[in-house]
Amino acid sequence: MARKKTDTDHIWPTSEGGPEASWNKREISPHRNRSKGSKMPSISDVADSEEPLRLAAEIDKHTLTHRYNTTRNKDRGFGGLKRR
Numbered sequence: 604m605a606r607k608k609t610d611t612d613h614i615w616p617t618s619e620g621g622p623e624a625s626w627n628k629r630e631i632s633p634h635r636n637r638s639k640g641s642k643m644p645s646i647s648d649v650a651d652s653e654e655p656l657r658l659a660a661e662i663d664k665h666t667l668t669h670r671y672n673t674t675r676n677k678d679r680g681f682g683g684l685k686r687r
Contacts (some may be wrong), residue, residue, distance in 0.1 A: 610636040614644045614652055614663055622661070626654035643676045648668050 609630040615621030618641045622648045631639075644662070652658040 606677070607633055608636060609633070612636045612639065614648050616641040619643065619673065619676055620665050620669055626652050626657055641673045641676070643671070 610633045612631045
């Protein structure tokens with residue numbers, strides 16, 4: 604059986620509030636997708652979106668009103684930058 608060449612990745616993880624929108628998805632290798640887990644996206648990850656400015660704005664807006672579920676994302680905003 605052949606391995607999948609790509610996985611559909613949610614750039615902003617759904618477990619951390621990311622939407623199921625097309626502008627929050629990209630195709631990456633299965634290994635990279637598993638390694639990323641629920642980590643918030645870096646600036647270069649956001650650039651992979653079909654609407655990077657929208658994605659960045661939505662992440663930023665979300666970080667002002669919500670806390671993240673994963674410890675490594677605590678107090679992080681767009682690009683993993685400190686928020687609080």
